[in-house]
Amino acid sequence: MLASDWGGGHSPFAVNWPKLMMWLFLVQDTLTFAGLLTGYGVMRLSLGRWPVQGEIFNIWLVGFMTFILICSSATMAVAVAAARRGVRELVVRFVWLTVLGGLMFLSMQAYEWTHFIREGARLFGNPWGIPQFSATFFIITGFHGAHVTAGVIYLFITVLRWTRGRIQPESIEIAGLYWHFVDLVWVFIFTLLYLL
Amino acid sequence: MNETEHGGYRIYVLTWFWLLMITMLEVGFVLVHPIKVLLAVVLVTLSLMKATLIIAFFMHLKYERLNFIYAVVSPLFLGVILFFALVPDALNVLHLR
Numbered sequence: 001m002l003a004s005d006w007g008g009g010h011s012p013f014a015v016n017w018p019k020l021m022m023w024l025f026l027v028q029d030t031l032t033f034a035g036l037l038t039g040y041g042v043m044r045l046s047l048g049r050w051p052v053q054g055e056i057f058n059i060w061l062v063g064f065m066t067f068i069l070i071c072s073s074a075t076m077a078v079a080v081a082a083a084r085r086g087v088r089e090l091v092v093r094f095v096w097l098t099v100l101g102g103l104m105f106l107s108m109q110a111y112e113w114t115h116f117i118r119e120g121a122r123l124f125g126n127p128w129g130i131p132q133f134s135a136t137f138f139i140i141t142g143f144h145g146a147h148v149t150a151g152v153i154y155l156f157i158t159v160l161r162w163t164r165g166r167i168q169p170e171s172i173e174i175a176g177l178y179w180h181f182v183d184l185v186w187v188f189i190f191t192l193l194y195l196l
Numbered sequence: 197m198n199e200t201e202h203g204g205y206r207i208y209v210l211t212w213f214w215l216l217m218i219t220m221l222e223v224g225f226v227l228v229h230p231i232k233v234l235l236a237v238v239l240v241t242l243s244l245m246k247a248t249l250i251i252a253f254f255m256h257l258k259y260e261r262l263n264f265i266y267a268v269v270s271p272l273f274l275g276v277i278l279f280f281a282l283v284p285d286a287l288n289v290l291h292l293r
Contacts, residue, residue: 013264023264027271034275038282045286048293054226056265063223067216074212076253140266173256184247190219191243195226196236 011075022174026181029147033185036143037192040136051196056119057112060193065108066186071100073183076155080176083169088162095159098179101151113138137193144182144189147155151182155176209251218246 003084013020044050079094116137121125158175162169222242246249252258259267 013267014261017266023268027268030272031275034272038275038279041279042282042286045283046289048290059223059226063219066219070212070215070219073215073254074208080256083203116200125269133249169265172212176252177255180250183254184250187243187246187250191222191239195239 015168019170019174019177022177028179029181030185033143033188036140037188040140040192043132043136047132049130050131051138053134056116057157057194058115059194061108061112061157061165062190065105066190067102068101068104068108069183069186072098072105073180075101076176076179080173082171083162083172086169090116092159092163095155095172099155099159100150102148104177106145106148106152109148113141125133140193142191144185147185149181151179154178207253213248214248215246218242218249 001141009108015023038079063135077096079091079098082088082090116134121137123135123138125131155175156169158167162172198201222239225238246253257268
C-alpha cells in the first residue's frame with residue numbers, strides 16, 4: 001500500500017488535475033499571507049508599542065464578521081457534499097447562501113473601514129501616532145477582502161454554470177476549497193490584528 | 197474519498213459548532229485581560245485548532261492520501277521558519293531603541 005502511495009504513476013496523489021492546481025495555488029497564497037502576517041508581527045515586536053485595538057475596533061462587529069464567515073464556510077461544505085451526492089437543488093441553495101454570507105462579510109468590512117477612515121486612519125498615518133498600525137491594517141484586511149470579493153464572484157459564476165448543467169461536482173468542490181481558504185486566513189487575521 | 201468517510205452532513209455541523217465555540221472562547225479570553233504572553237500563547241493555539249478543523253473537515257484534507265497531505269502541509273512550515281528567523285532581529289531592533 002505504501003509503495004503504491006509513493007510509487008508515482010498517473011495520479012500519485014489520487015486527486016484530479018484542477019483540484020491539485022487549486023491546492024498548489026492555495027499553498028502559495030498561504031505563504032503570501034504568512035509573509036504579510038510575519039511582517040506585521042516583526043514590525044509590531046520591533047516597535048515595542050502598539051495602540052490598544054480593543055479601544056479602536058468594535059470587537060463585537062468583528063466577532064460577528066467571523067461568525068458569518070464560519071457559517072458561510074459550513075454552507076459551502078454542505079454544498080460540496082450535496083454536489084457529490086447529486087442533489088442539485090441543495091447545491092444551488094447552499095452556494096447562494098455562501099454568496100450571501102460573503103456579501104454580508106464585505107458589507108461589514110466596508111462599514112468598518114469607513115468608520116476607521118472617519119476616525120482619521122490613513123495608509124501612511126493615523127491619530128494614534130504609529131503609522132504602521134493603519135498601514136498593516138489596510139494592507140492585510142484589504143488583501144483578504146480582495147480575496148473574499150474574488151470568492152464571491154467565483155461562486156456566483158460557479159452556481160450559474162451549475163444551474164445550467166455546464167460543470168461537474170468537482171468544480172463545486174474546487175470552488176469550495178477556495179472559499180474555505182478565505183475563512184482559514186481570516187482565523188489568523190482575526191487573532192493577530194484584532195484580538196492580540 | 198467516499199460518502200461514508202464524511203459521515204453525511206453531520207460532520208459539517210459539528211465542525212461549525214466547534215469553530216463557533218473556539219471563537220467565543222477566544223473573545224471571552226480577550227475580555228478577561230490576561231497577561232500579554234499568556235494571551236498570545238492561548239490565542240495562537242486556539243487559532244491553530246480552528247485552522248486544523250477547517251483544513252481537515254471543510255477542505256477534506258483528512259480524507260486525502262497521506263502523500264498528498266504531506267505535500268500540502270510541509271510547505272507551511274516555511275511560514276513558521278520565516279517567523280522564527282525574523283523575530284530575533286525584531287527584538288534586537290527593539291532593544292536598540
